[in-house]
Amino acid sequence: MKKNNAEINRRQFIVSGAVALGSMAAIGVGVKYLQKSIDDGDPLLRPPGAIAESDFIYGCIKCGLCVQICPIDAIKLAGINETLSYGTPYIDARNQPCDFSCDSLQCAETCPTAVLDFKQFKDVGGKALEAYQKEHDIKDPSFNPFKSQIKAMKEAVVMGIAVLKPESCLAVSGKGFKGTPRGADFEGINRTPNGGTRGAVRLSSKQYDREICDICVTECPIGETAIILEKSENNGTISYKPKVLDGCTGCGVCVMVCPNEPTSIIINPKKS
Template sequence: MEHFDLSRRKFLKSSAVAVGALVAVGAGVGYLQKITAEKRINQKFLRPPGSIDEKDFIYACIKCGLCIQICPVHAIKFAGIKEGLAYGTPYIDVREQACDLSCDSIQCVETCPTAALYFVPFKNAGEKAIEQYDKTHKVDENYNPFPVQIRAMKENVKMGVAKVNEHTCLAALGKGFRGTPRGDDFKGINRTPDGSSAKATPLKDKVYNRKICNLCVTECPMGETAIVLDKHTGADGTEKFLPKVLDGCVGCGVCVMVCPTREPSIIVEPVKS
């Protein structure tokens, strides 16, 4: 009996040690994964609309590719294998293909199955806009709340903020632009602002002729709430121009895609949500 008790005690003791060791190893692996992931987080990634905080995003995104598949302008790409644990997560290279918001309902966010792209704020903003609209338009013959709903949802996007390089911007240099902004072999497409139902047009097929360059202003899908061409008198008494980014900028990157200078004179800095 005593022999049995001793063995049992020994067994329980060694089991406890084994379980403890397993827990410690598990916690260690988890910790290592976390710090490795944090090291590998590329804060420069411009994530699709609605992305949660980068540190959480990397775990919440299951790399299913649904957002990539649903984007009508193919703006979203998979991060490459060099990005470590961020491999397979979605990002947008706006210089190559901006998110022109022409999907209307911010589809990439709506389709995300894990809420790594979080749809609730967009849904709420849209519903609130309809409520407001209903107060004054419910009895209208042409009742149509969808434009205000869509606009409110777009205003909720905050991927980043555009920033102009005054040293290279053609407008700042007092120069115009004539031609196709990114050359004849550029693959990017965009829809004219508010032309969401129209077919997306390849940028290479669009020809502009501007006395003072203002492509970033006229092509911005958010319009003058996001960017305007500021006109002022310089110290030398001549008229000066400069694109001015306003609070309504959502960081979609259309301005970056259309900017005709060799290196873009406007960039989008990702927001750290």
């Protein structure tokens, strides 16, 4: 018997509805799985201002502008092995951390999708600028509001947090360090913190001679709100230990300058 058009249309409607519902459920399960693998996996160290990892992965258009603008080539694009993160920007702190050489968080400023969110830094910097201008005399030859703006913007960065591995740290075992930390061939760039106009130079051009190793502490671009060398005394025995504080930005400079191989200080990247 010949089926009429109305019956065929009704069947087609039911079948295509069931297929659509099934597909949506499968996509939902897939998205949940991807979300879980992002949340549970080892996150990459993202450039300053990165939004929560699960949103970052979807929002980054992999344009590479942040890579191009960084004056010290601190930002790389993740390779195919990074699966979901393929093509997204990250920082390999042991080889080249962000030492804030650009002074103005240019990578975040240039990001067209704001997955590196510059607005937070702009707001913080603007407030610091205003406060400085109110409190200082413009006729004072040392008047420089931009220093306070840059300082506030850098301090607002949260890429992760440094974590000491005390079992291998030279300071913890009472040892010093003499020489250049990563050897003469190391190509990483390092800007001396509070070094006035001195720009970034190769770490291999710097020589240290420390009775107790504290290179991670003295090269930290944030300073004593981020890391200190803690001294303690027990029954007349003095010991030292780098102590990471709340002000740590996770920039990774301490990781690059640590002379130990493997490094005695690492970064735990932020997840959200």
